[in-house]
Amino acid sequence: MPQLPFSRRQAVVLAAVLLLQLVAGAKLFGRSGAAAVPAPLTPTAVSAPAPAAVVVDVVGAVRRPGLYRLTDAARIADAITRAGGATAQADLEQVNLAAPIADGEQVVVPRRAAAAGSAPAAGGGPAAPAGPVHLSTATLEQLDALPGVGPVTAQKILDYRAQHGAFHSVDELDAIPGIGPARLDQLRDLVAP
Numbered sequence: 001m002p003q004l005p006f007s008r009r010q011a012v013v014l015a016a017v018l019l020l021q022l023v024a025g026a027k028l029f030g031r032s033g034a035a036a037v038p039a040p041l042t043p044t045a046v047s048a049p050a051p052a053a054v055v056v057d058v059v060g061a062v063r064r065p066g067l068y069r070l071t072d073a074a075r076i077a078d079a080i081t082r083a084g085g086a087t088a089q090a091d092l093e094q095v096n097l098a099a100p101i102a103d104g105e106q107v108v109v110p111r112r113a114a115a116a117g118s119a120p121a122a123g124g125g126p127a128a129p130a131g132p133v134h135l136s137t138a139t140l141e142q143l144d145a146l147p148g149v150g151p152v153t154a155q156k157i158l159d160y161r162a163q164h165g166a167f168h169s170v171d172e173l174d175a176i177p178g179i180g181p182a183r184l185d186q187l188r189d190l191v192a193p
Contacts, residue, residue: 056101058083060109061090075100076137079107096137102166105136105193132192135173136166148186153178167193 051071056079059065063084070078077097086092091112101107133142135157143154156176161167170191173179179187 054101054103054105056104057106058109059106061087061111062109063087070101072103073100076107080109083107094139094142096139099137099161100165102136102168104168105166107137108134132190134192135170136161136193138191146187146190148183149179169193 051073053069054072054074055067055069056074057067058079062080063086065083068079068082070082075097076095076099079101080086080095080097086109089111091110094110095108133146135143138157140151140154140158143149143157144151146154149157153176156178157173160172160176164172167173170188170193171184172193173184173187173191174181
């Protein structure tokens, strides 16, 4: 067997030194490599808060009625789109598509009335609504058609809704100037949140 230029003890020390250099180099390379290559951004790494979600019930003249989860910034139009869009029988003129949505709200897309049933009222004024007027989605014209609610009070209802969001109860009408307890009792069976 050929003789090595150094002793066995020297070989062990040399191997230990080489091993230490490899470990130190790997740590140093690992640190510099991590700093040079940033980690890719993932949705969980983004610090922006996720938008809050609301759940709404979309019913009536839509393709897929049901419960839908939307962002809290969603509008009635977004809910109808998530429900597959309006059907051909939908009367979208009766729906305020720009109204904001609140959690737990029911979005009703009415069907168009038959031509025979849409005769004007006897006095030539607006016809009484066929069903309850939904305060959270009603237009100025729908609110104005309610008994005792003129265009000024109808606008106050829309302003209240824009400031506070969708109505959760008919009793919230009491907070609107011009609607007192007597008017609220008169409207209670004609409106819905």
